[in-house]
Amino acid sequence: MPRGLRSLLRKAAPATDPTDIATSSDADSTTASLPVRLWDRAYNDLKREETDLVDIYEKILSRRHQMIQLIYTGLDKTAREATVKGGLGVAVNIVLLARDIISSAIQAVPQAALAWTGICLALEVPATEANRKGIDYVVKRMDWYWSLSGNLLKDLPDHADDLSGARRELENQIVDLYKALLSYQAKSVCSYYRNRGLVFLRDMVKLDDWDADVGAIRDAETRFRDDTQVYNAQQVTSYLEQLVSHVRNQEMQQMSEKDRQCLMHLRLTDPRDDKARIERTKGGLLQDSYRWVLDNPEFQQWRNHPTSRLLWIKGDPGKGKTMLLCGIINELGRDTSADACRRNVAYFFCQATDSRINNTTAVLHGLIYLLVDRQPSLLSHDALSRIFTNILRDPSLRITSLVIDALNEYVTNLPQLLDLITQRSSGFSRIKWIVFSRN
Known part of the structure; x- marks a missing residue:
């Protein structure tokens, strides 16, 4: 040496x-x-x-x-x-x-x-x-x-x-x-x-x-x-979620008192609370209950192709549709791509026995509430159905996935809701829908 x-x-x-x-x-x-x-x-x-x-x-x-x-x-x-x-x-x-x-x-x-x-x-x-x-x-x-x-x-x-x-x-x-x-x-x-x-x-x-x-x-x-x-x-993913949360908090701080009151009126129910309750009562969400659908060709087509805007998933009672939906919502909200901060996920869970969440009005309230909660600037629109249409048409709206569970459990105004989905799924390029129902 x-x-x-x-x-x-x-x-x-x-x-x-x-x-x-x-x-x-x-x-x-x-x-x-x-x-x-x-x-x-x-x-x-x-x-x-x-x-x-x-x-x-x-x-x-x-x-x-x-x-x-x-x-x-x-x-x-x-x-x-x-x-x-x-x-x-x-x-x-x-x-x-x-x-x-x-x-x-x-x-x-x-x-x-x-x-x-x-x-x-x-x-x-x-x-x-x-x-x-x-x-x-x-x-x-x-x-x-x-x-x-x-x-x-x-x-x-x-x-x-x-x-x-x-x-x-x-x-x-x-x-x-x-x-x-x-x-x-x-x-x-x-x-x-x-x-x-x-x-x-x-x-x-x-x-x-x-x-x-x-x-x-x-x-x-x-x-x-x-x-x-x-x-x-x-x-x-964790850092992106923190960034999105920070941006959302800043937007909420800039809201006027009138806007805050409007947001509270929209909140008939918070779909996020409903989702947490469903997962808890069913013993928690297991990855095996939904991971398979992420590689399904039809789901991939819906997720990745700009012109594929409506995915309708049907199944018999008790086959795990709702937990599948919860997993898909988590996956869509966990997007780690470069434009993840420019995406929204809004969803709604229907229950036939609960009059608060079994009609078209409740669906609009729930979807609009989550969209506005994520993008407070969208509060500039007024009148419920017009609000929803104008929000979907708003050029500042991020690419958005709208998810509705248990379509068969809507007791009132189901034809109106179906019409809303079919019309809005074809006319707005930034909107993608997933609908769950029984066979």
Whole structure:
């Protein structure tokens, strides 16, 4: 190793005595950084799942406060041997990584020492080509492994409670990846010392399936990437919803008292409350109850083709039409496209036994109420049916999906409602309808 670089590495070494370094079990989970907590959790999980392997690995390390000295000794030795016999082709990578990673990560966190000790000891393994390639793969990606949790799983904003479940699942995937990494490092080190004839390694389990072990790491990476894409999409949706809510609040603050009174008169019932009540009484909305329709060709045609403006979904009683409708409403409201902030979704649930919500007037009240609540500027129109027609004709109206449930339960003025739907579905390019009814 060049003298200047060796000097740089020595300067990067911690100034404190190795005996002062806390073990992972001493780390305060409430103050430790997220990468620290995840590495610590991965190591503890691995110790429970592969007890024999980790016990032997810790015997090799003797004491955890020796880790950092082992790292620098291993780096120095590997670099010297690499210049003489070609090494494993990774010494240069380790040296380059050392300046950026070891000087920061190891000084701050004992878990970093845990991970890098395995790397540095594994570099000395005179093993098969498969093992050497695996070590090379892990070493070159170690910086990414260390930083990915801190970069991706930052503290969630207050409005993003709905992301907490996705975040927990993503943390689980990261821990699985870290476990696979630590297991590979431990097996490499144990294999090396078994070849040196340590007595307590003679009956060790098989350590030579390197391709499968690296495959486990790659599989964990793939699962993590897949879950990351889902998490990022949910983050985008959450931020868009916050933006829409902020714009709506600003518009509401600018409304006059007369406009507010008008909005309250429109509110015979809030369809959002009806939707929440329906979902609650039916035990909650399950994705399997509606996800299938999103890939249906007729739904895709209605959703994506500008001239397809009316979709009529029929079914027998008790077949899940209303819950299907709730799922479609959620999906339409979750649009993550660039023009999502220029879209509306208004809907209405009819119930034959409730006179407030079983007639055409109630439908108009409900749809207009949601449209005006989302776009207060539309309040400039007057007279109920004329309001509705003028709102649909208003050039400032966003692209809008109108959804009506249980059409068969409308007791009064059903012909007028059907006429309203058929006429308005053909004459307004920004409006799309979904209607649910029994066969």
